[in-house]
Amino acid sequence: MIRSSRLVPGLLMAAAMMAVPAIAPPPVLAADEAVGDAVAERYAALLERDYVYPETGKRYAAALRAGIRAGRYRALSGEALGAAIDADLNAVAPDGHLRLRVPEAASAAPTVPGTAVAGPRPRKPPVEQAGWIAPGIAFVRFNLFPHDAAVTEAAAKFMADHADAKAIIFDIRSHNGGGLDQMDVIFPWLFAEPTRLVTMATRASVDAGGGSPIDGVASLRLVKGDPGMVTREHWALPNGDKRLHKARVYVLTSGASGSAAEHFALAMKHTHRGVLVGAPTAGANHFGRGEELGGGYEAFIPVGRTYDPDTGKDWEGDGIQPDIAVPPADALVRVLTDLGIAPAEAKTLSDAHMPAWPMERRKPRGAR
DSSP states (O other), X not given: OOOOOOOOTTOSOGGGOSOOOOOOOOOOOOGXXXXXXXXXXXXXXXXXXXXXXXXXXXXXXXXXHHHHHTTSSTTOOHHHHHHHHHHHHHHHOOOTTXXXXXXXXHHOOBSSTTSOBOOSOOOOOSEEEEEEEETTEEEEEESOBOSOHHHHHHHHHHHHHTTTOSEEEEEOTTOOOBOSTTHHHHHHHHOSSOEEEEEEEEEHHHHHTTOOTTTTOTTEXXXXXXXXXXXXXXXXXXXXXXXXXXXXXXXXXXXXXXXXHHHHHHHHHHTTOSEEEESOOOOOOOEEEEEEEETTEEEEEEEEEEEOTTTOOOOTTTOOOOSEEOOGGGHHHHHHHHTTOOHHHHHHHHHHTOOSSOOSOOXXXXXX
């Protein structure tokens, strides 16, 4: 997921110059007072207006409105409402980013039957275990690419501190998404020449209305693309330091590697700059923005897609295939042994650097 609200005037496609109709603000309701029908209608209106594929957005909206007419959401709240709405949307067309976010109080669950309701879910640290895993081999795990200057600074420092590495291992096996900020301080170290990484296309009406989540990003270049879309290419811009240009780069992947993690993985694979080791990624391609639906409910509205500039294909539903397919738990062992570490030592190091978070593809809530 990527967020921004900046607009580059004068560079939009002609088809995008129509004003975007406003949607009424969500009702001001307490979480336990939210009406399922109101949440579903707000969601339907946003999908119809902004979803990356207009015809699919209309079909989503029609399905939700049919559910409203049938009374499916009226008496529901919390996870029950989320499951019902998610099921109806997935029945139209699965999308790895479509998931109704319910209020925290409504989504909490007991840790043990009969005990009190659990508190907020623990949050993953964006960066873990950054450092030398073995002589000449740098390792870092990213669980998220957040819009956080401190995390971007940490990513930049990691690259600078390990600029003499003979190999770098990026562990994204438990990485669930984010933006471009950290990527744009990593890539300049890895490429000797300006390099096109991936292509990103935003629905033109969203871009024209100032709602593009990627407008104004310095590493993106506007190019001509499909009608009805505003197309930008993501480029790696070298920083002039040559020390890592010949370093070997490995990216550890799993079924939990989603969204911005998959952007990172595709950039490495498309340019042949890094070797992907592990399992196919999550298959959550579409980027977008979060929207309030009222009563503490939120939705992520996909407004664009990221794809391979050579093939035009994205990874929605399929994920990105690894170059070396192994179970995610074995990926680090495989990389370390390839780098000359003895198998027993590689296993010990892998165990000490195993993610504490899931590495499996998430089953859609409400899947039928």
